[in-house]
Amino acid sequence: xxxxxxxxxxxxxxxxxxxxxxxxxxxxxxxxxxxxxxxxxxxxxxxxxxxxxxxxxxxxxxxxxxxxxxxxxxxxxxxxxxxxxxxxxxxxxxxxxxxxxxxxxxxxxxxxxxxxxxxxxxx
Amino acid sequence: xxxxxxxxxxxxxxxxxxxxxxxxxxxxxxxxxxxxxxxxxxxxxxxxxxxxxxxxxxxxxxxxxxxxxxxxxxxxxxxxxxxxxxxxxxxxxxxxxxxxxxxxxxxxxxxxxxxxxxxxxxxxxxxxxxxxxxxxxxxxxxxxxxxxxxxxxxxxxxxxxxxxxxxxxxxxxxxxxxxxxxxxxxxxxxxxxxxxxxxxxxxxxxxxxxxxxxxxxxxxxxx
Numbered sequence: 155x156x157x158x159x160x161x162x163x164x165x166x167x168x169x170x171x172x173x174x175x176x177x178x179x180x181x182x183x184x185x186x187x188x189x190x191x192x193x194x195x196x197x198x199x200x201x202x203x204x205x206x207x208x209x210x211x212x213x214x215x216x217x218x219x220x221x222x223x224x225x226x227x228x229x230x231x232x233x234x235x236x237x238x239x240x241x242x243x244x245x246x247x248x249x250x251x252x253x254x255x256x257x258x259x260x261x262x263x264x265x266x267x268x269x270x271x272x273x274x275x276x277x
Numbered sequence: 278x279x280x281x282x283x284x285x286x287x288x289x290x291x292x293x294x295x296x297x298x299x300x301x302x303x304x305x306x307x308x309x310x311x312x313x314x315x316x317x318x319x320x321x322x323x324x325x326x327x328x329x330x331x332x333x334x335x336x337x338x339x340x341x342x343x344x345x346x347x348x349x350x351x352x353x354x355x356x357x358x359x360x361x362x363x364x365x366x367x368x369x370x371x372x373x374x375x376x377x378x379x380x381x382x383x384x385x386x387x388x389x390x391x392x393x394x395x396x397x398x399x400x401x402x403x404x405x406x407x408x409x410x411x412x413x414x415x416x417x418x419x420x421x422x423x424x425x426x427x428x429x430x431x432x433x434x435x436x437x438x439x440x441x442x443x444x445x446x447x448x449x450x451x452x453x454x455x456x457x458x459x460x461x462x463x464x465x466x467x468x469x470x471x472x473x474x475x476x477x478x479x480x481x482x483x484x485x486x487x488x489x490x491x492x493x494x495x496x497x498x499x500x
Contacts, residue, residue: 163386164375164383196346266374
């Protein structure tokens with residue numbers, strides 16, 4: 155399962171591809187929604203690790219428009235519930251993630267992102 | 278007493294291509310259990326296991342630390358990634374499996390951000406080329422074949438682990454005597470500012486196994 159929390163941490167790592175290599179762009183995705191237990195402490199703790207714009211863009215690519223473009227000042231329960239859904243309940247099961255810089259394609263198969271590179275692509 | 282994760286869903290066929298938990302795995306579980314209170318008081322946000330194989334180790338630490346942690350697992354073997362996911366599900370631990378090498382696809386975004394790093398590497402000394410061939414094949418041999426001194430895979434990761442761990446982070450590594458544990462510890466201290474201790478050691482057949490734990494040396498200022 156590629157959840158958006160994981161997608162927010164993955165960058166292209168092809169040799170020499172070091173700028174504009176994040177976030178990877180989704181294409182041809184199949185999504186499953188799976189309920190997860192709401193854990194506001196975890197979400198608050200994770201907020202500093204997130205690249206917010208990348209998360210908002212990715213969630214919109216997947217059809218969810220519940221997150222505001224800027225991080226709100228008050229992390230109230232309504233906001234945290236939307237964040238919970240976007241980060242942890244949307245699972246990309248199949249599809250492709252493309253690097254915005256070098257266009258390298260990382261396939262997702264059975265919920266597992268294939269981030270392996272060929273020998274000549276390794277930095 | 279934290280129970281060993283339930284692996285009853287894995288079959289002999291899975292273990293044809295994925296390393297079956299053995300004495301080295303169990304020593305790492307015991308070391309994590311010995312550190313249970315420390316790990317809890319760390320209040321970690323991100324745990325990362327390199328070469329997660331069956332998923333046994335991260336499922337175990339998931340039982341210790343509960344759902345307030347993101348559990349990331351990487352493995353070069355795609356079948357191991359599937360086993361990692363299914364073992365997480367079997368044990369009710371939400372973990373994310375990434376088919377990748379070391380922390381390579383995560384390192385740009387997780388600079389000094391990982392609180393717990395776990396690595397039970399292919400540590401068995403073999404002829405030099407065997408480790409790289411095994412890694413290239415992405416099958417079960419890659420789970421144990423370690424090349425000369427058993428360090429050819431571990432050495433690659435030791436060069437980049439400091440970049441991953443957070444200020445309060447810790448890195449658990451399984452090693453055998455042939456890996457030259459005193460040299461590993463000295464190298465990590467002088468080159469990367471990580472101090473270490475041996476959490477547990479045990480003899481298992483011919484193997485003299487240890488679990489090392491590395492943390493930032495508080496006297497070394499990170500630049």
